[in-house]
Amino acid sequence: MRLSVPAVVLAFVLFLTQQSAVTTQGNSSVVLRVGGNVATPLALSASDLKALPRKTLKVLNRHENKEETYEGVAVQELLRRAGVPQNEKLRGSAMATYVLAEAADGYTVLYSLAELDSDFQDSEVIVADTMNGSPLGEKQGPFKMVAPHDKRPARWIRMLKSLTVVTVVPQS
Numbered sequence: 001m002r003l004s005v006p007a008v009v010l011a012f013v014l015f016l017t018q019q020s021a022v023t024t025q026g027n028s029s030v031v032l033r034v035g036g037n038v039a040t041p042l043a044l045s046a047s048d049l050k051a052l053p054r055k056t057l058k059v060l061n062r063h064e065n066k067e068e069t070y071e072g073v074a075v076q077e078l079l080r081r082a083g084v085p086q087n088e089k090l091r092g093s094a095m096a097t098y099v100l101a102e103a104a105d106g107y108t109v110l111y112s113l114a115e116l117d118s119d120f121q122d123s124e125v126i127v128a129d130t131m132n133g134s135p136l137g138e139k140q141g142p143f144k145m146v147a148p149h150d151k152r153p154a155r156w157i158r159m160l161k162s163l164t165v166v167t168v169v170p171q172s
Contacts, residue, residue: 030045030046030142031044031045032127032143032161032162033161033163034078034082034162034163034164034165035082035163035164037084037097037166037167038082038083038165039083039084040081040082041082042081044078049072049073049127049129050129052077052078052081053073053074053077054072054073055071055072055073055124056069056070056071057069057070057071057126057146059146061153061156062152063153068131068132070126070128070146071129072126072127072129072144072146073126073127074123074125075111075116075123075126075127075145075163076116076117076123076125078127078163079099079113079116079163079165084097084113084165085097085113088119090113090114090117090119093167093169094113095114096167096168097113097167097168098110098111098113098165098166098168099111099113099163099164099165099166100162100164100166101145101160101162101163102157102160102163103157103158103161104159104161107157107158109145109154109157111125111155121149122149123149124147124148124149126145126146127143127145127163128143128146129141129144131144136158140158140159143161144156144157144158144160145157145160
């Protein structure tokens with residue numbers, strides 16, 4: 001079945017309303033969900049994220065006008081673990097794929113899948129769980145998406161709760 005772009009958006013909105021992007025488990029831990037058009041949906045706790053390969057970024061936060069050091073996991077690694085096409089497999093119809101990042105407060109931003117793939121550009125976008133050696137505060141975390149190459153930090157998502165992969169099916 002082919003869906004038009006508006007139908008894809010509607011289907012995506014329905015998907016989001018049916019999915020709980022942040023869940024509270026018995027120990028009150030927040031879970032980051034990676035879902036949508038993925039082979040293996042993920043639900044990662046803070047301890048799960050700590051166990052994955054780590055990346056450290058020193059960045060200038062232009063909102064605060066100060067240098068900050070974030071540590072976390074590359075978004076590309078999370079997408080790889082979810083089975084999203086990457087590197088040489090990212091071609092053809094997969095090039096019309098995007099990642100919608102959503103925060104607990106409803107703030108959402110969009111990244112093309114190619115923006116998050118190191119074969120296309122020096123993508124260092126991470127899901128951070130620490131800043132300057134400490135866990136992120138309540139108003140920033142527990143997870144924060146940091147995109148150091150953006151000139152403005154408007155796509156740095158504090159209180160990140162989900163990454164949803166969507167492939168647009170062109171209209172015929």
